[in-house]
Amino acid sequence: MGTGVNYWLMKSExxxxxxxxxxxxxxxxxxxxxxxxYQARNFMRxxxxxxxxxxxxxxxxxxxxxxxxARVASWPYPDPTQxxxxxxxxxxxxxxxxPRWVLVNVQALRKTRTLSLPELRxxxxxxxxxxxxxxxxxxxxxxxxxxxxxxxxLLE
DNA sequence: GCCAACGTTGGC
DNA sequence: GCCAACGTTGGC
Numbered sequence: 001m002g003t004g005v006n007y008w009l010m011k012s013e014x015x016x017x018x019x020x021x022x023x024x025x026x027x028x029x030x031x032x033x034x035x036x037x038y039q040a041r042n043f044m045r046x047x048x049x050x051x052x053x054x055x056x057x058x059x060x061x062x063x064x065x066x067x068x069x070a071r072v073a074s075w076p077y078p079d080p081t082q083x084x085x086x087x088x089x090x091x092x093x094x095x096x097x098x099p100r101w102v103l104v105n106v107q108a109l110r111k112t113r114t115l116s117l118p119e120l121r122x123x124x125x126x127x128x129x130x131x132x133x134x135x136x137x138x139x140x141x142x143x144x145x146x147x148x149x150x151x152x153x154l155l156e
Numbered sequence: 157g158c159c160a161a162c163g164t165t166g167g168c
Numbered sequence: 169g170c171c172a173a174c175g176t177t178g179g180c
Contacts, residue, residue, distance in 0.1 A: 011178090036176095037163075060178055117179075135161040137177045 006052045007143040008043070008072070009131050010106065011059040019056050019068035022108035029073050029107040033081045034089045036101060040140040045076045045102050053148060054106055057131070058114075059139075065116035066151065074105035112155040125150045 010032065012018070022030045035041055049072065056068035078099035081089035094100040120126055130141040143151075 013178095039163095064179070137162060139177085 006047065006049065007055070007145065007148040008048065008052060009055040009057055009066070009129075009141050009143050010070070011057045011131075011139040013060045014058045014067075015061070018058065019108060019111050022056065022068070022070065022106065023111060025108075027073075027107065028109070029105050031079075032103045032106050033079055035079070035103060035139060036089065036091070037139065040138055041101060043140045043142065044104050047142070048072050048076065048104055050075060053143075055143060055148075055151060056106075056108060063114055063116055065114045065120065066112065066155070067114050068111045069109045069152075069155070070106050071109060072104050073107035076102040076104050079103040115151065115154055123150075123154075 012022075014021075016034075017030055022028060032044070035044065052072040054070035054072060055066045056070045058064055058067050078096075079089070079101040081087040082091040082094045082099065082101045083096065084090055085092075089101075091100055120129065121132055126132060126147060129143070129147050130136060130138070
C-alpha cells in the first residue's frame with residue numbers, strides 16, 4: 001500500500017442509495033453494504049484508507065454517470081447484512097468468527113452535475129479509466145490521480 | 157426485456 | 169485444474 005490519498009469510483013444504484021439519499025443521511029454518511037464481489041471487497045479491505053476520494057456513480061438507471069463527490073469515512077469492518085437472514089445480502093456461509101464481506105462508510109461531500117457515461121466515454125483523457133473498460137462490472141474501481149484531477153475539473 | 161461480459165459453482 | 173452451466177451486472 002502506498003502513502004497518501006487514493007481515489008476510487010464507487011457505483012450505487014440510485015433506487016437503492018442515490019447521492020441525495022447519502023447526503024440526507026446522518027453526517028451524510030452511509031455504510032456501503034452489499035458488495036459481494038471479492039475484487040471489490042479486497043479494495044475496501046486492503047487498499048482503502050479514511051480520507052480517500054470517491055467518485056459517486058449511479059448505475060442501473062436512466063442516466064448512468066458520476067453524480068457527486070465523497071470520501072472514505074471509516075476503516076473496513078464486517079458488513080452486517082451478511083449475517084441478516086432477512087437481507088437480500090445475506091450470506092449463509094459467512095460466520096461472525098470469519099466474516100466473508102466487509103464494507104467502509106462513505107461520506108457524501110457534494111452533489112455535482114451528472115457527468116454521464118457517454119460524456120466520460122467521449123473524453124480522450126479518460127480512455128484508461130477502469131470503469132469505461134469493455135465488460136467492466138466492478139462496483140468499486142481505483143481511479144488514477146490524473147483521472148481524478150481531470151474529472152474534478154469537469155465537475156467544477 | 158435483451159444480451160454481452162464476467163464471476164462463481166460444482167462435477168469430473 | 170478444467171470447464172460447462174448458471175447467475176449477476178449493467179448498458180441499451
